[in-house]
Amino acid sequence: MSGSRITFLQGQADQPQALDRVxxxxxxxxxxxxxxxxxxxxxxxxTGIGASYAALSVPVALLREHGIVSQRVLADEIEDGTAGFEVDALIGVSQGGKSxxxxxAFKAVRYVPRVAVLNVTPSPLGDLAEMTVxxxxxxxxxxxxxGFTGTVVALDLIAGAIAGREEADDPWRDIAAWAEAVRRDAAGVISELAPRGARCVAADVVASGASRASAEEGALLLRExxxxxxxxxVTRNYLHGEMESAGGTADTLHVIFGDSREVELARSLSGAGHLTLLVxxxxxxxxxxxxxxxxxxxAPAARVVLETIVMQQLVASLSAERDIPIESFVFANDDTKEGGVDPADFLISSPVAAG
Known part of the structure; x- marks a missing residue:
């Protein structure tokens, strides 16, 4: 495999088998x-940026559950080093290794082992690391x-190794079958809400714990x-005022991940007339x-993968309803990837970029 580009829809279709390979x-x-x-x-x-940063909620939640001091930080916050952090390993995530x-951050930190979590190898980030996964x-x-769901898998396996998780507690045995079933079920549910959802002008995506990764990735996919x-x-923070923005408009889409306070939240929002998807x-x-x-x-990490599969189905359906080609990005920011952006990766539709 070469780490080559495929379409979003092909990625959805190939995902169950790809997860088993990963x-x-x-x-x-x-x-x-x-x-x-x-x-x-x-x-x-x-550390990471963008979707990679979102995925980091998963290992942090697992390690804290096992009493291991752990946190995530945006990569640009440690471009001058990790002063102020107690750290004995820096684990950086970048699917292409070019962020x-x-x-x-890896160049600034040399006194602790650097671990690169990548999809594409070799890569510039991997070249700086003492260890790679x-x-x-x-x-x-x-x-x-x-790339995202596979990264979640890798980060969970890393955290499990650090925490000394027993083999019997490994959460990935049934993931391919679950992924197939969840995508199929989600497609049926989302097909009914998509016409109204596509008319919404904004969205809130709410979760807690490891599922913060699902919420952050979901919001990013809706934007991208x-x-x-x-x-x-975050669920409890949302209850402390953030949800009040829904009070004046019925054209916000709400996506809620969770089993406890999230259920009541979803019922409150939908009861007030707001389009709500509860996962x-x-x-x-x-x-x-x-x-x-x-x-x-x-388990929480496997759940994040399944929640993300629901979000992928949602954005694919809303994109089709809005007649927006999934691969057509508006902005090509040359300073976010080492070596710049490869225009072959997507169709640049920005008038500025095209000009």
Missing amino acids: IAHVRRQFTCSDLDELRRAERPLF SETIA DLGNEPDSYASTI VVRMPATAA TAQDVGPAENLSVVRLPEA
């Missing part, structure tokens, strides 16, 4: 002694499908693919303004 590929890397120093980390600091901010050069779409202003919010493992029925996608009971 799981096997990452596990093989942990059979070698090359990652022994990573396993011994006691204060890992995770300029993460590369700058890669997904196996899986083909991915520009608005990432397999559907060109809909979208905000990711939950609870037995919750649909209602007026409320659509529900049911998930299987799964």
Whole structure:
């Protein structure tokens, strides 16, 4: 595999089998002694930018659950080093290994081991790292499908290795079958809400815990693919005033991930006339303004993958309703990737870029 570009829709279709490949590929890397120093980390600091930063909610949540000091930080916040952080391993994520901010962070930090989590190898970020964990050069779409969910898998396996997780607690055994089933179920639910959803002018995506990764990636996909202003919010913070923006308009889409306070939140929003999609493992029925996608009971990391699959289906459907080609990005920012952006990765539709 070459890490080549595929379409978003192809990424959706290929994802279940790709996830199985990624799981096997990452596990093989942990059979070698090359990652022994990573396993011994006691204060890992995770860094990335964009979707990679979103994915970092997953290992941080797992490690804290096991009593291991862990946090995530945007890569541009440590471009001058990690002063102010207690850290014995820096784990940087960049699917293509070219994110300029993460590369700058790795260049600034040399007194702790640097671990690059990548899809594409070799890469500039990998060249700076003492250790690498890669997904196996899986083909991915520009608005990432397999690259993001595969990164979530890799980060969970890294965190599990650091935490000393028992093999019996590995959450990935059924992921391919779950991914197929969830996408199929989500397609049916979303087909009914998509016409109204496409008319919405903004979206809120709400979750807590590890599922903050799903909310942040979901908001990013709505912005990238559907060109809909979208905000990711943490459940309890959303309740403390952020949700009040829904009070004056019925044209905001609400996507809620969760099983506890999130269920009541979804009912409150839909009861007030707001289009709401609840993604939950609870037995919750649909209602007026409320659509529900049911998930299987799964560990937090596997759940993030399934929630992301629902979001991918949502943005694909809304993009089709709005007649926006998924691969047509508006802005090509040359300073976000080392070596600049490859125009072949997507269709540049910005009048400025085209001119």
